Amino acid sequence: MQDTGASVALVYLLLPSERVLHLAVVSGAPVRLTAPWAQVPLDSPEAMAQAVRERRLVWLGSQEEVALRNPRTGLLLPYDFMVAAAPMAHGTMVWGALVLVWPTRDPPELGRPERDAMDAFCSRAALFLQQAADRGLPLLPGAQPRALSRRSPRIPGRAEALAAVEFAEGLPMGCWALDPDGRITFVNAAAAKMVGADAAALLGARPEKVLPWLSDTRFGDAYRAAIVTRRPTSFTVLRPPDQWLSFRLYPHAYGISVQTSPATTGQAPTAAPWEQSAPPSESDQVIGVYPLTQLATTLTEAAGVHEVVAQVTGQLMPAIGAQALALMAVDEGRLRIIGHRGYTADLMNRFDAIPLASRSPAAHVVAAGVPSFFATFADLERAYPAAPHDGKAAWAFLPLIVSGRTFGSLVLSYDQPHPFPPAERAVLTSLAGLITQALDRASLYDAKHQLAHSLQNALLPHVLPTIPGFQVVARYLPTTRGIDVGGDFYDLIRCDATGAAAAIGDVEGHNVNAAALMGQVRTAVHAHATTGAPPGDVLARTNRLMADIGASLFASCLYAHLDLTHHRAHLATAGHPPPLLRHPDGRTEVLDLPPGLLLGIDPTAHYTTTEIPLPPGAVLALYTDGLVETPGTDIDDTIADLANQLTHSQDQTMDALADTLIHHATHTTLRNDDIALLLIQATN
DSSP, rough: TTTTTTTEEEEEEETTOOOOOEEEEESSOGGGGGGGGSEEETSSHHHHHHHHHHHEEEEOHHHHHHHHHHHHHHEEEEEEEEEEEEEEETTTEEEEEEEEEEESSSSSSOOOHHHHHHHHHHHHHHHHHHHHHTTTOOOOOOOEEEEEEOOOOOOHHHHHHHHHHHHHHOSSSSEEEEEEESEEEEHHHHHHHHHTTTHHTTTSOOHHHOOGTTTTHHHHHHHHHHHHSSSSSEEEEEEETTEEEEEEEEEEEEEEEEEEEEOTTOOOOOOOTOOOOOOOHHHHHHHHHHHHHHHHHHHOOOSHHHHHOOOOOOHHHHHHHEEEEEEEEEEEEEEEEEEEEEOOOOHHHHTTEEESSSHHHHHHHHHOOOOOOSSSHHHHHHHHHTTEEEEOOOOEEEEEETTTTEEEEEEESSSSOOOOOHHHHHHHHHHHHHHHHHHHHHHHHHHHHHHHHHHHHHHHSSOOOTTEEEEEEEEEEOOTTTTOOOOOOOOOOEEEEEEEEEEEEEESSHHHHHHHHHEEEEHHHHHHHHTTTOOHHHHHHHHHHHHHHHHSSSSEEEEEEETTTTTEEEEESSSSSOOOEOTTTHHHEEEOOOOOBBBTTTOOOOOOEEEOOOOOOOOEEOGGGGGGTTTSOOOOHHHHHHHHHHTTTTTTTHHHHHHHHHHHHHHSOOOOSSSEEEEEEOOO
């Protein structure tokens, strides 16, 4: 941060077994501000995820560019700032990402000194993480990110410190000092008097926590704006019953200085020439919807029902101040609990699967389609005398209805009696509608996801035939997110008493068209294989078929005919990654086959057949490019690395070997493609 002048820094770690970035270190901002980005999936549009996926520095030079690239972040942080994200990479491994934030400047460019400083840090950090992992002591993120505070290099002496305190105490306006986490480290007598609190009670606390009239998020939004933009911000707020106070926040590298003074009714603070603060109406609009905007934007990005439930249970309670919630869905005439927070599992089991026809508030709002609010237990008991008590003191029961279809109900509860004024009822009702829309989209997503992958699975062989003299194992790993399906395929075919065939291929694209063409190609290869045609002819005939059906996609394919009598293999390739052959002595060879055009390019293309020995103990490995292709890495290097893994796994069973190769590929590098693997071992 010192070398680049950044105001905020974040460090993310990537666990080898996951595809999620975990926030590990925060500096220059409170950890609670970074909560929406505590875990970032690698396939998200966030800058840090893009930097890791593409193994390059990502630069966003304005808040507008941030909003265009990632609307969620633009909504959650509607301030002017610039962001750079860089991967922490060493060799083929990416260990995480560094994110730096600056206030917007002119020109909004990232200079060479900043780039060099980021490159140097990322290289050192990645090397350190690699060395720690090699020693068996990997550095793992904790349950909460670690906050690092920047300390002023200038430490005053005792006399100077006392003079500073005396100076602040002699001022008529209120003076505060906040650390980067927003906690009060200093407050003078004037400030304590203005807010009506004891100075000792304020120290170490966050202002909005000890002063209830600041808890309307007005102070919180001004604080966030000052932290992110590093510009002074200001606002006015009413201290009950009738005292208006003006707050000015001045950010610096070590926290925030706050000035408080009396103000006339609703008066916006008079901005100093160097201050840039939004008009009160604009600021109020952002402040009032911040927590709800956070929830809304995360719900729009949730894919399946499981993700929606996780977002609602994790974010809704802090946004509205409830202490417990239960999310219920209609299922065959009953209400099933699909998510809860703040309630015990035993209590939820008692309420699970209640009939829709029962006399309970959660079921009644589903039937009536109208929310119910109960400020006290007495109110609930009058309406539902037989309703069991869950230990809470106030409730909101909200129906989840979209397009005339009832999804279920949402129960919110509070530890203390809670009046529900009209404005709050409207907000909660709107939230219920937002949640229902998200659940409806998620249900459709889940249905399409299941349909797409059922189609893909139906096009792949469920059981491989038993071939005497050979042991064969296969693995298929879809890595696409959402309803996309890939075109990877494999097959093992028993041709006659002395011969068998193996095929593996990949149709370009990740959609239903790719999956459908994959099924046609696999069927064609299978049909030509049973005629006993040489590998080159099998590929040529399949290639002509693709031209005849007018296929608009291309496909790679590798075909091998296995001679069971003479322990030989005949191979031909159509633009497919080269197979690997592990000899009985453990040495692994990358087979250099004559190249052939991808299927579907030229209907007259010729494919050459190559013969190799396949003695007992040898292992032939066929795979698709998802196993060896990763952004920023030479594919020859990753193929050589795969061959090395094959060599050093000689003592493993075939099933264990397949798992080892898949595990190494998916947990040491980042991949965005499906993987198919076919291992063939001659046994006698």
